[in-house]
Amino acid sequence: MTEREPDLSRVERKKGRNRNKILNSMIAVVVVLIVIATVAIFSGNKSDNEPNDIEETANDTTVNDDKTEDVEDDDKDNATEDSNPTKDEERSAPENTTETEQVDETTNEDGSEESGSVTSVPSDDAIIAETIVNNAWKPVGTTQTGEHVSQYDGTSVDWNEKKQALAYATGLPQDSMIFLKIKNGGGPQKSIGIVSSRDSTQKYRVYLEWVDGEGWKPVKMDKLTTLDFDY
Incomplete structure (x- = not known):
């Protein structure tokens, strides 16, 4: 019985080495899967974020364009108002002229007319x-x-x-x-x-x-x- 123990030990050591190889292989596979999953997750996040960034940029541009158009419209309106006299101003000119004529033309008490x-x-x-x-x-x-x-x-x-x-x-x-x-x-x-x-x-x-x-x-x-x- 004592003479066979060394042989049994070698067999057991060989089986142990095989188990280690299998475990190492499994660990390597798991690590590879984890790396792949991680890369896939980060890639997915970048793909989801990019459209949002683009959309926000487009929205900002649109808002700025609208503001620019509003400013241009306001400038046009102000220029139109400045270049065109109002109805009140147009009416005031003849009235002032009439008043001047009335000041120049007066009637004296004796019925005579005096102009200047x-x-x-x-x-x-x-x-x-x-x-x-x-x-x-x-x-x-x-x-x-x-x-x-x-x-x-x-x-x-x-x-x-x-x-x-x-x-x-x-x-x-x-x-x-x-x-x-x-x-x-x-x-x-x-x-x-x-x-x-x-x-x-x-x-x-x-x-x-x-x-x-x-x-x-x-x-x-x-x-x-x-x-x-x-x-």
Whole structure:
């Protein structure tokens, strides 16, 4: 019995080695499976996360585009509002113009109309439509020196300066006027001229006064209805 023990020990050792190999093989297989499962799990997580990231990025871009469009629309609206006057502003311009005209045109207590420095008074005289006084009238100037003597000779410098003053008061060109009468106005330095346009549609009687060193100055003008009266 004692002589067979060594053989039995060798058999047992051989069986032990075989078991270790099988266990090692099984362990290796298990490790490989664990590695494969781990890789599969991580790969799956990455695949699930990628679409979400892409979607969030796309959503952010869309929101920004919407905001940009809103800002552009607001800018367009503001530009349109600035370039186009409102209805209230359009209505205000004519109203302001009317007020200005009303300020310029006033009626005096005696019934005369005054616009700026010009006064027009209706007349009860049958030959006079209205009498006009313009405070802006100035002397027409003169080339005469020394003591002034009014002349009615039809050729002198003084006579021609009277004609110049009459044209100035009426606003008619001197070469298109008819000088019906130029006469003394009740004093040595006063004159009266009766004139008309060539077609007689405009008829005036102008009162002149002499200003030393400055010439004849219109002081009053009657707008006539007729020339059929005693000059």
